[in-house]
Amino acid sequence: MGSVSLKIGDGTARFRRATLCSSAVNLLMLFSVLTTNLFALYAFTSSPKSHPFHQTHKNISLISEQVSLILREIDSSQKKLVQMEKQLLGYENIDLSRPNIANELKIFLQRHQLPLGKDSRTGITELVASVGHSCEKSVDLLSEYMSYKVNGLCPDDWSLGQKLILRGCEPLPRRRCFAKVIPKMGFLSFPVSLWHNVSDKVLSWSGIGCKSLACVNGKKLSKDCVGCFDLGNWNENQRYVKARGKNDFLINDVLNLGSGGIRIGFDLGGGSGTFAARMAERNVTVVTATLNIDAPFSEFIAARGLFPLYLSLDHRFPFHDNVFDIVHTGSALDVGGRPEKLEFLMFDIDRILRAGGLFWLDNFSCASDEKKNALTRLIERFGYKKLKWVVGEKINGGEKPEVYLSAVLQKPVRV
Ligand SMILES: *[C@@H]1O[C@H](CO)[C@@H](O)[C@H](O)[C@H]1NC(C)=O
Ligand SMILES: *[C@@H]1O[C@H](CO)[C@@H](O)[C@H](O)[C@H]1NC(C)=O
Ligand SMILES: *[C@@H]1O[C@H](CO)[C@@H](O)[C@H](O)[C@H]1NC(C)=O
Ligand SMILES: *[C@@H]1O[C@H](CO)[C@@H](O)[C@H](O)[C@H]1NC(C)=O
Numbered sequence: 001m002g003s004v005s006l007k008i009g010d011g012t013a014r015f016r017r018a019t020l021c022s023s024a025v026n027l028l029m030l031f032s033v034l035t036t037n038l039f040a041l042y043a044f045t046s047s048p049k050s051h052p053f054h055q056t057h058k059n060i061s062l063i064s065e066q067v068s069l070i071l072r073e074i075d076s077s078q079k080k081l082v083q084m085e086k087q088l089l090g091y092e093n094i095d096l097s098r099p100n101i102a103n104e105l106k107i108f109l110q111r112h113q114l115p116l117g118k119d120s121r122t123g124i125t126e127l128v129a130s131v132g133h134s135c136e137k138s139v140d141l142l143s144e145y146m147s148y149k150v151n152g153l154c155p156d157d158w159s160l161g162q163k164l165i166l167r168g169c170e171p172l173p174r175r176r177c178f179a180k181v182i183p184k185m186g187f188l189s190f191p192v193s194l195w196h197n198v199s200d201k202v203l204s205w206s207g208i209g210c211k212s213l214a215c216v217n218g219k220k221l222s223k224d225c226v227g228c229f230d231l232g233n234w235n236e237n238q239r240y241v242k243a244r245g246k247n248d249f250l251i252n253d254v255l256n257l258g259s260g261g262i263r264i265g266f267d268l269g270g271g272s273g274t275f276a277a278r279m280a281e282r283n284v285t286v287v288t289a290t291l292n293i294d295a296p297f298s299e300f301i302a303a304r305g306l307f308p309l310y311l312s313l314d315h316r317f318p319f320h321d322n323v324f325d326i327v328h329t330g331s332a333l334d335v336g337g338r339p340e341k342l343e344f345l346m347f348d349i350d351r352i353l354r355a356g357g358l359f360w361l362d363n364f365s366c367a368s369d370e371k372k373n374a375l376t377r378l379i380e381r382f383g384y385k386k387l388k389w390v391v392g393e394k395i396n397g398g399e400k401p402e403v404y405l406s407a408v409l410q411k412p413v414r415v
Contacts, residue, residue: 102146134168159207193305194277203296223331225271247406269332273301322354330362355413384409
């Protein structure tokens with residue numbers, strides 16, 4: 001009792017593990033089947049030769065002993081293989097027998113067998129709680145996050161949850177406590193809400209350095225959000241309607257490229273939601289993916305009457321294949337790290353975009369010409385039609401010029 005060790009990770013993780021080592025296991029199995037047969041052959045054919053007169057019948061018990069030895073060997077090799085592969089992927093179990101593990105975490109992660117056995121529709125036999133496998137690396141923080149009074153008020157700790165998400169612990173476990181409530185009064189009706197200043201009082205400021213929008217507006221939060229919470233700011237409220245330079249495309253022009261079929265869209269790293277607001281005015285519903293890094297992005301977007309999706313860019317998009325008519329992104333594509341990281345992101349964007357849908361890359365800053373060429377090659381591999389393609393340069397104090405890429409690309413039909 002008290003020493004439950006549960007495997008975490010969803011079906012995806014298990015599936016991946018299976019495919020990664022299945023070829024090795026297959027080889028091993030083939031090898032062991034061969035050796036087993038050879039051994040049996042040897043045992044059956046050689047014993048009469050060595051004892052031609054005294055032992056007329058084969059020593060069956062000796063053979064079966066050897067066979068079971070081989071089977072044990074195979075079994076332990078398979079276990080070793082799984083272990084090696086786990087180390088390779090850094091994929092481990094959350095060890096719930098560790099000291100100081102919150103009880104709520106144990107309860108949440110407990111597996112439940114289905115009462116009637118295997119479900120015929122889905123093929124599953126047990127219910128497994130969904131939690132990111134990287135949570136294992138931050139298990140103390142996770143345990144802190146899961147320490148609360150059941151049925152009571154949660155600690156005011158959304159930023160602790162975000163800290164976990166940024167460390168790859170995504171999705172977070174569910175909790176059984178009431179999140180802090182902020183009174184939200186006096187919301188304006190849609191579409192007036194799209195461009196009206198949001199009151200500091202309806203936003204949550206705990207865990208954020210700034211305590212007001214005026215303070216947040218004085219900071220450069222990201223390339224796509226400089227003063228983006230000030231809806232009276234020309235830069236913000238003229239975006240997508242008036243071009244500041246050749247890298248700016250106008251929303252109406254892009255919608256015309258979609259020849260009327262643009263109804264739902266997804267904006268990655270969409271700042272304070274201005275893209276979604278301009279789209280909403282044109283009856284296009286846009287979901288804006290954002291975390292609350294240094295500012296209350298999610299609540300601000302919601303206060304404008306728009307749809308914030310609280311998700312890191314490392315998370316597979318929670319949408320089915322081929323659903324969106326348009327995907328828009330700017331600096332969010334700047335994922336850094338190995339080139340594979342950007343490839344995974346690009347393939348996921350491609351997945352959720354329908355054939356004929358538009359991918360709008362908005363003034364993406366490439367640190368160098370080589371970076372731009374690498375991105376161009378990657379995009380070209382997807383076979384999108386380049387409806388718009390503009391490369392801009394900015395000279396910054398004699399250094400190498402910064403390169404900006406804006407493009408509208410149309411997803412092809414692949415057969
Ligand atoms: C068969 O092998 C077992 C174990 O090696 C041995 O104890 C037994 O005497 C053998 N029987 C015959 C008939 O050779
Ligand atoms: C909106 O708020 C900003 C500061 O965040 C302020 O400069 C601006 O005047 C306000 N606009 C309106 C219409 O209240
Ligand atoms: C593109 O982004 C850069 C840096 O973020 C900015 O200096 C430039 O004005 C932007 N260009 C346009 C046309 O928006
Ligand atoms: C948006 O939809 C409303 C209601 O159907 C319609 O009256 C309005 O003209 C539409 N606006 C645009 C820009 O298509």
